Amino acid sequence: MKPVALVTGSSRGIGKATIIEFAKKGYDVVINYLSSEEEALKLKKMIEETYQVQVLAIQADVSKEEEVKNMVEEVIHTFGHIDCLVNNAGIAIDTTFEDKTVENFRRTLDVNLIGTFLVSKYVGKYMLEKKEGTIINISSTNGIDTIYPESLDYDASKAGIISLTKNLALQYAPYIRVNSIAPGWVLTEMNQELDPEFVESEQQKCLLKRFAEPEEIAQVAVFLASRDASYINGEVIRVDGGVNNG
Numbered sequence: 001m002k003p004v005a006l007v008t009g010s011s012r013g014i015g016k017a018t019i020i021e022f023a024k025k026g027y028d029v030v031i032n033y034l035s036s037e038e039e040a041l042k043l044k045k046m047i048e049e050t051y052q053v054q055v056l057a058i059q060a061d062v063s064k065e066e067e068v069k070n071m072v073e074e075v076i077h078t079f080g081h082i083d084c085l086v087n088n089a090g091i092a093i094d095t096t097f098e099d100k101t102v103e104n105f106r107r108t109l110d111v112n113l114i115g116t117f118l119v120s121k122y123v124g125k126y127m128l129e130k131k132e133g134t135i136i137n138i139s140s141t142n143g144i145d146t147i148y149p150e151s152l153d154y155d156a157s158k159a160g161i162i163s164l165t166k167n168l169a170l171q172y173a174p175y176i177r178v179n180s181i182a183p184g185w186v187l188t189e190m191n192q193e194l195d196p197e198f199v200e201s202e203q204q205k206c207l208l209k210r211f212a213e214p215e216e217i218a219q220v221a222v223f224l225a226s227r228d229a230s231y232i233n234g235e236v237i238r239v240d241g242g243v244n245n246g
């Protein structure tokens with residue numbers, strides 16, 4: 001029986017790279033998408049043709065409880081178990097401080113933080129029945145110490161994910177390991193509209209002088225899910241290429 005990994009928001013970016021890394025390691029995988037059905041089905045086909053694993057693609061908005069419940073039930077109905085959950089789905093609505101609205105702040109918290117809670121809650125129930133599983137929450141260095149008022153709502157949601165990770169690790173102990181990854185800048189569509197001068201100045205702050213490839217985050221997620229990480233729990237792993245604090 002193959003292990004099963006569910007990655008939220010996985011039709012593109014870090015989520016897509018994570019699905020591919022899990023498939024490479026022989027996991028059956030569940031692609032969750034919000035609206036990009038075509039991209040999700042293309043990814044499903046590519047994985048089925050390349051790796052000998054089973055793939056499920058499910059539409060669900062992680063911020064909507066009923067949709068999350070149905071998605072998790074469909075995974076259990078198909079595979080009978082979920083061994084690893086990566087809460088990756090996320091949004092950033094960057095604006096000037098003056099343009100920040102309650103609606104955008106709430107939506108950011110709903111998707112990034114409440115979504116992580118909801119999927120963990122429904123998946124955690126089945127992991128507890130099996131008395132094993134791993135959950136990996138994608139936070140950000142923005143949730144720790146890289147501060148950008150343009151994304152203060154996003155930063156708050158990512159700080160919340162770190163707190164949630166520690167509480168879930170305690171709640172689910174000793175059966176489910178729950179960890180978080182805090183990436184720095186990653187080359188994905190989320191960052192495609194950044195001003196090139198800003199990108200250059202951010203790259204200069206990084207010791208490796210470049211943004212991460214999505215695979216460099218995905219590989220850490222797959223490591224945290226593996227037995228090689230069997231004693232890592234309630235932790236935040238920073239993956240930012242190193243920063244100059246001197």
Ligand code: NAD
Nearest residue numbers: 009013014034061062088089090140183184185186188190
């Ligand atoms: P992305 O925008 O390419 O991917 C995000 C995915 O989440 C998209 O597929 C999107 O459709 C999906 N999504 C959004 N709202 C959803 C919802 N309500 N329900 C289900 N899916 C939803 O961005 P990415 O860079 O791949 O980001 C992935 C994760 O990594 C996010 O949580 C992001 O905050 C985090 N992160 C990204 C960076 C970066 O520099 N790119 C840095 C640190 C953390």
